[in-house]
Amino acid sequence: xxxxxxxxxxxxxxxxxxxxxxxxxxxxxxxxxxxxxxxxxxxxxxxxxxxxxxxxxxxxxxxxxxxxxxxxxxxxxxxxxxxxxxxxxxxxxxxxxxxxxxxxxxxxxxxxxxxxxxxxxxxxxxxxxxxxxxxxxxxxxxxxxxxxxxxxxxxxxxxxxxxxxxxxxxxxxxxxxxxxxxxxxxxxxxxxxxxxxxxxxxxxxxxxxxxxxxxxxxxxxxxxxxxxxxxxxxxxxxxxxxxxxxxxxxxxxxxxxxxxxxxxxxxxxxxxxxxxxxxxxxxxxxxxxxxxxxxxxxxxxxxxxxxxxxxxxxxxxxxxxxxxxxxxxxxxxxxxxxxxxxxxxxxxxxxxxxxxxxxxxxxxxxxxxxxxxxxxxxxxxxxxxxxxxxxxxxxxxxxxxxxxxxxxxxxxxxxxxxxxxxxxxxxxxxxxxxxxxxxxxxxxxxxxxxxxxxxxxxxxxxxxxxxxxxxxxxxxxxxxxxxxxxxxxxxxxxxxxxxxxxxxxxxxxxxxxxxxxxxxxxxxxxxxxxxxxxxxxxxxxxxxxxxxxxxxxxxxxxxxxxxxxxxxxxxxxxxxxxxxxxxxxxxxxxxxxxxxxxxxxxxxxxxxxxxxxxxxxxxxxxxxxxxxxxxxxxxxxxxxxxxxxxxxxxxxxxxxxxxxxxxxxxxxxxxxxxxxxxxxxxxxxxxxxxxxxxxx
Amino acid sequence: xxxxxxxxxxxxxxxxxxxxxxxxxxxxxxxxxxxxxxxxxxxxxxxxxxxxxxxxxxxxxxxxxxxxxxxxxxxxxxxxxxxxxxxxxxxxxxxxxxxxxxxxxxxxxxxxxxxxxxxxxxxxxxxxxxxxxxxxxxxxxxxxxxxxxxxxxxxxxxxxxxxxxxxxxxxxxxxxxxxxxxxxxxxxxxxxxxxxxxxxxxxxxxxxxxxxxxxxxxxxxxxxxxxxxxxxxxxxxxxxxxxxxxxxxxxxxxxxxxxxxxxxxxxxxxxxx
Numbered sequence: 001x002x003x004x005x006x007x008x009x010x011x012x013x014x015x016x017x018x019x020x021x022x023x024x025x026x027x028x029x030x031x032x033x034x035x036x037x038x039x040x041x042x043x044x045x046x047x048x049x050x051x052x053x054x055x056x057x058x059x060x061x062x063x064x065x066x067x068x069x070x071x072x073x074x075x076x077x078x079x080x081x082x083x084x085x086x087x088x089x090x091x092x093x094x095x096x097x098x099x100x101x102x103x104x105x106x107x108x109x110x111x112x113x114x115x116x117x118x119x120x121x122x123x124x125x126x127x128x129x130x131x132x133x134x135x136x137x138x139x140x141x142x143x144x145x146x147x148x149x150x151x152x153x154x155x156x157x158x159x160x161x162x163x164x165x166x167x168x169x170x171x172x173x174x175x176x177x178x179x180x181x182x183x184x185x186x187x188x189x190x191x192x193x194x195x196x197x198x199x200x201x202x203x204x205x206x207x208x209x210x211x212x213x214x215x216x217x218x219x220x221x222x223x224x225x226x227x228x229x230x231x232x233x234x235x236x237x238x239x240x241x242x243x244x245x246x247x248x249x250x251x252x253x254x255x256x257x258x259x260x261x262x263x264x265x266x267x268x269x270x271x272x273x274x275x276x277x278x279x280x281x282x283x284x285x286x287x288x289x290x291x292x293x294x295x296x297x298x299x300x301x302x303x304x305x306x307x308x309x310x311x312x313x314x315x316x317x318x319x320x321x322x323x324x325x326x327x328x329x330x331x332x333x334x335x336x337x338x339x340x341x342x343x344x345x346x347x348x349x350x351x352x353x354x355x356x357x358x359x360x361x362x363x364x365x366x367x368x369x370x371x372x373x374x375x376x377x378x379x380x381x382x383x384x385x386x387x388x389x390x391x392x393x394x395x396x397x398x399x400x401x402x403x404x405x406x407x408x409x410x411x412x413x414x415x416x417x418x419x420x421x422x423x424x425x426x427x428x429x430x431x432x433x434x435x436x437x438x439x440x441x442x443x444x445x446x447x448x449x450x451x452x453x454x455x456x457x458x459x460x461x462x463x464x465x466x467x468x469x470x471x472x473x474x475x476x477x478x479x480x481x482x483x484x485x486x487x488x489x490x491x492x493x494x495x496x497x498x499x500x501x502x503x504x505x506x507x508x509x510x511x512x513x514x515x516x517x518x519x520x521x522x523x524x525x526x527x528x529x530x531x532x533x534x535x536x537x538x539x540x541x542x543x544x545x546x547x548x549x550x551x552x553x554x555x556x557x558x559x560x561x562x563x564x565x566x567x568x569x570x571x572x573x574x575x576x577x578x579x580x581x582x583x584x585x586x587x588x589x590x591x592x593x594x595x596x597x598x599x600x601x602x603x604x605x606x607x608x609x610x611x612x613x614x615x616x617x618x619x620x621x622x623x624x625x626x627x628x629x630x631x632x633x634x635x636x637x638x639x640x641x642x643x644x645x646x647x648x649x650x651x652x653x654x655x656x657x658x659x660x661x662x663x664x665x666x667x668x669x670x671x672x673x674x675x676x677x678x679x680x681x682x683x684x685x686x687x688x689x690x691x692x693x694x695x696x
Numbered sequence: 697x698x699x700x701x702x703x704x705x706x707x708x709x710x711x712x713x714x715x716x717x718x719x720x721x722x723x724x725x726x727x728x729x730x731x732x733x734x735x736x737x738x739x740x741x742x743x744x745x746x747x748x749x750x751x752x753x754x755x756x757x758x759x760x761x762x763x764x765x766x767x768x769x770x771x772x773x774x775x776x777x778x779x780x781x782x783x784x785x786x787x788x789x790x791x792x793x794x795x796x797x798x799x800x801x802x803x804x805x806x807x808x809x810x811x812x813x814x815x816x817x818x819x820x821x822x823x824x825x826x827x828x829x830x831x832x833x834x835x836x837x838x839x840x841x842x843x844x845x846x847x848x849x850x851x852x853x854x855x856x857x858x859x860x861x862x863x864x865x866x867x868x869x870x871x872x873x874x875x876x877x878x879x880x881x882x883x884x885x886x887x888x889x890x891x892x893x894x895x896x897x898x899x900x901x902x903x904x905x906x907x908x909x910x911x912x913x914x915x916x917x918x919x920x921x922x923x924x925x926x927x928x929x930x931x932x933x934x935x936x937x938x939x940x941x942x943x944x945x946x947x948x949x950x951x952x953x954x955x956x957x958x959x960x961x962x963x964x965x966x967x968x969x
Contacts, residue, residue, distance in 0.1 A: 136956055137956055137959050137963065140956075140960035140963075141960055141963045141964060141967075143912055144908040144912050144963075144964045145908060145964075145967070146911065186963060186967070237904075238904075238967040239901075239968065239969070240940075240965070240966045240967045240968050240969045241966075473780065474773065474775040474776075474780045486783060490783075496783055498783055
């Protein structure tokens with residue numbers, strides 16, 4: 001985390017004057033002079049602060065301004081107020097939380113976060129708990145309860161609700177203590193899971209609420225009544241949650257006691273709640289310890305899509321079973337029956353009187369349909385034809401519902417100024433290099449013939465050699481030395497060793513290597529030429545070994561387009577296709593190094609090898625369009641990505657061509673090993689050697 | 697002296713004295729009996745702790761055959777199964793391995809988690825699993841013919857993520873395959889109650905915990921709580937521990953080490969108890 005000076009010497013003397021402040025603010029906001037803002041407000045605020053607070057405000061304003069100018073302004077305006085309630089350390093978190101909010105949902109929510117100093121103060125004092133801090137834990141809790149995917153996301157206005165696929169909960173929860181806040185979160189999560197589980201949305205809201213002129217009032221009351229019913233349901237099914245569920249509705253006025261008792265019946269349904277509505281609709285809504293809402297329109301939309309999808313999955317599962325039983329889909333003779341068990345959670349399929357087990361995806365689909373409809377719809381019982389419908393894999397399960405997902409992967413990025421990650425910040429797209437000139441590789445081979453032969457000979461020596469293991473308990477050959485020794489031992493009265501055999505064993509290298517090639521614009525010309533030749537040399541050499549290897553190129557244009565170009569997969573042979581792809585590697589855009597390292601580290605981790613190696617070839621410092629990634633930010637992000645790789649068990653090695661041998665290299669590649677080539681023409685000659693040294 | 701030591705090393709073959717408790721969940725008993733009658737080898741598939749080993753014990757008892765169980769591990773070689781020469785006095789003495797012993801005695805040989813064994817072991821079991829039903833002992837130049845009563849049973853857990861732990865088609869297509877899974881909730885509760893002596897309501901709650909954790913498979917947990925873990929928790933409860941404490945120790949801690957995931961499992965346990 002970046003720190004700022006906290007001087008304790010005479011503050012009055014070192015306090016920045018108005019002129020000095022203006023100068024500093026000019027540096028922070030220099031590119032915004034056209035907006036017609038002036039700094040007088042800011043200077044007024046800052047001039048009164050002691051020097052450490054001035055420094056804090058200026059430092060974090062400059063950090064924030066690099067994300068968004070408005071946030072920078074606000075940080076300065078609000079710093080005096082924030083520092084009255086928060087320590088410096090906490091105030092750092094206050095700014096970082098706002099920047100996270102910007103990354104996630106834009107400037108408006110960042111401004112909200114900043115202004116809500118009071119809310120943050122409570123969090124800092126340990127009374128409130130942020131959803132963020134327990135998101136993973138709570139999401140797994142929901143997943144455990146639900147069985148079907150149920151995501152968790154922060155609610156925009158602090159109003160809890162669910163569309164039955166995502167549960168939206170308030171971003172922070174204040175319940176007096178951390179454990180009480182956690183209990184409250186769990187209870188709210190369970191309540192919204194229960195809306196799906198116990199059929200709140202099985203009612204037809206359009207019909208049921210048509211007679212009420214005040215639809216919102218009616219929905220509000222229905223929410224209260226359903227809370228009464230569902231807390232009882234959850235309490236019955238999960239006795240451990242009973243107390244915290246009852247806390248949710250404990251404060252309701254005595255006029256609701258009759259409804260409370262009625263709705264707590266085990267057989268109460270949403271219809272019973274609707275039946276109570278006319279008697280209560282004209283009373284004002286009672287206060288509850290949380291703010292919640294029913295949004296039937298959204299639910300209906302989500303539900304319709306899901307029912308359709310699950311129906312198709314079930315149909316396909318049934319069709320598969322029928323085929324396995326040798327029955328025709330349109331066969332009228334076939335009797336299909338489905339029975340739902342007493343708990344209403346699983347279904348049993350009968351085909352012609354024979355009980356058949358549904359495959360897992362069919363079982364899950366049936367379970368999902370039962371939760372939505374309390375029955376299996378008849379159309380789900382008509383087997384689908386083959387290939388009628390294919391479920392689409394949804395990517396990025398951890399992403400909030402509001403984010404648009406088109407990229408093949410979203411990866412985090414390290415922001416050194418904040419000392420925190422920007423979550424799922426970079427959009428990674430996967431491409432395949434088109435095939436190029438078929439004559440290229442044979443030409444390189446001819447040109448470097450003698451060198452290739454030499455390298456191959458050296459690599460041959462690396463191959464797993466047969467080894468004779470002696471003194472084994474078992475083996476195809478007798479180890480004579482051991483036998484003689486054993487006989488002597490026995491004659492001498494000592495216990496002879498039973499390990500008298502010898503066996504040959506082949507050592508396996510078990511190594512997977514991934515090569516990452518810089519395809520940024522700056523490699524155009526000589527460097528690109530050298531990279532391609534180097535890859536040819538490398539492949540020629542690697543073919544001598546059994547090591548699994550893959551080659552990817554990377555380039556990019558801002559965080560929203562990080563392109564990865566497949567040249568060779570682990571499973572692909574080094575054949576004409578791969579050779580022609582190598583020929584077609586060309587210089588493209590920029591060098592954002594973090595995303596490719598992070599994404600390909602994950603690829604490497606899928607390899608079963610004992611040792612995993614990531615080798616990058618690049619031509620200098622990370623760089624991207626715009627000011628942000630250039631310089632320190634990119635260096636720190638790359639360093640962080642390499643650190644992550646090392647922690648995950650991937651060894652990395654960076655080969656860089658930087659004639660100036662700049663001093664940032666040691667820092668950036670610190671987590672990895674690296675080598676600098678001062679002459680690009682050496683790359684093809686060196687690369688195989690580098691690999692050999694790395695792996696022997 | 698040497699004789700004694702060798703006898704101690706030799707695989708003991710005994711039939712089970714008492715009937716092991718096994719709760720059938722489908723046709724598995726009839727299928728297994730038919731396979732035994734028709735001299736077919738059997739492959740048991742299923743997650744850990746769902747009753748595969750218990751089932752084999754039960755079937756061995758039911759068929760009145762001795763049972764030889766080998767827990768496979770990645771250092772298990774074919775010699776460990778077939779046998780080896782040992783030094784005894786002035787000479788080497790051949791000692792049958794568990795598989796050979798089982799074949800000679802017409803026993804049921806159960807190779808637990810067979811994918812864990814080294815690849816060369818599959819070569820040994822192949823001739824036993826087709827119509828030849830022989831076990832070649834190369835070192836002795838001997839061909840042991842399996843009597844009709846001999847039966848080979850292997851198990852494996854298809855839930856393993858690793859590509860190294862997959863059963864090759866050439867091996868798997870030799871077996872009758874029985875799918876094992878956690879039993880339906882009511883049966884599972886009966887099993888837990890029967891095994892541990894806790895009352896039915898508590899057993900049902902333990903099963904509820906298991907179901908909740910099984911929903912977390914792939915979301916932080918590699919596997920949900922197995923029936924075996926429920927039985928462990930039930931034993932702890934029967935020994936006087938509070939259900940929540942027992943479940944946290946027997947289920948929560950056993951499922952994984954990640955503190956965050958453990959916290960979630962504890963949340964689920966505390967939702968039930």
